[in-house]
Amino acid sequence: QVQLVESGGDLVQPGGSLRLSCAASGSIRRINIMGWYRQAPGKQRELVASITSDGSRNYENSVKGRFTISRDAAKNTVSLQMNSLKPEDTAVYLCWLRTSFGNYWGQGTQVTVSS
Numbered sequence: 872q873v874q875l876v877e878s879g880g881d882l883v884q885p886g887g888s889l890r891l892s893c894a895a896s897g898s899i900r901r902i903n904i905m906g907w908y909r910q911a912p913g914k915q916r917e918l919v920a921s922i923t924s925d926g927s928r929n930y931e932n933s934v935k936g937r938f939t940i941s942r943d944a945a946k947n948t949v950s951l952q953m954n955s956l957k958p959e960d961t962a963v964y965l966c967w968l969r970t971s972f973g974n975y976w977g978q979g980t981q982v983t984v985s986s
Contacts (some may be wrong), residue, residue, distance in 0.1 A: 875894070880964060888953060891907065892948060894946070895975075900945070900972060
């Protein structure tokens with residue numbers, strides 16, 4: 872069993888910044904990828920950013936240049952630094968982990984960008 876616990880979501884004004892963190896625990900074997908999805912009301916869940924075990928990063932087009940994903944492999948944590956936030960970034964952000972045994976998601980943390 873794998874547990875993912877997110878933190879860092881909040882209400883922030885447009886142009887502001889937030890840092891999301893996720894800690895993975897439990898029966899973790901051979902992490903391949905860690906990342907963040909987001910789900911906004913009425914929209915499909917989308918992959919925002921990911922980082923592989925060798926450090927390769929990928930970003931959804933709308934967040935490139937604004938979001939930065941990082942990972943601490945020794946602690947099984949992944950973070951998402953979000954700058955220049957826009958109202959369209961408002962969503963529940965879910966931590967994601969892929970291992971050789973499957974995919975796992977956290978419960979999510981709410982990010983609201985509004986003035």
